[in-house]
Amino acid sequence: MFKELLNNIQKKSLFGRFLLVLGIxxxxxxxxxxxxxxxWDKLPINMDPIYRxxxxxxxxxxxxxxFLRLINSNKE
Structure with a gap:
């Protein structure tokens, strides 16, 4: 599976690879x-813990x- 993924990435155009990196x-x-x-408790957001x-x-x-959409769109 990893070889297929790597092969699909190499077949993409420069713009397609840019969009893949942007998605990641x-x-x-x-x-x-x-x-x-x-x-992170010191994050300056004033919310109750349950809402955080x-x-x-x-x-x-x-x-x-x-991530799932990125993987599924990469198979094409």
Missing amino acids: LFFLIYLVLGLMIMF YAFGSLLIVYSGIR
């Missing part, structure tokens, strides 16, 4: 932001959805 970057941004909101965990979880789930 935003996946990581949403994942780290969700973890920061959940677990809910919002952080929502961001992590959204990053997972973006």
Whole structure:
């Protein structure tokens, strides 16, 4: 599977590779932001802990959805 993924990346145009890197970057941004909101206590957001965990979880789930879409679009 990894060889197929690498072969598909090499077949893409420069713009396609740029969009792939951008998609990976935003996946990581949403994942780290969700973890920061959940677990970093000194983050200057004035929210109740239950809302912080809910919002952080929502961001992590959204990053997972973006990752799955990125993997599925890369198979084409």
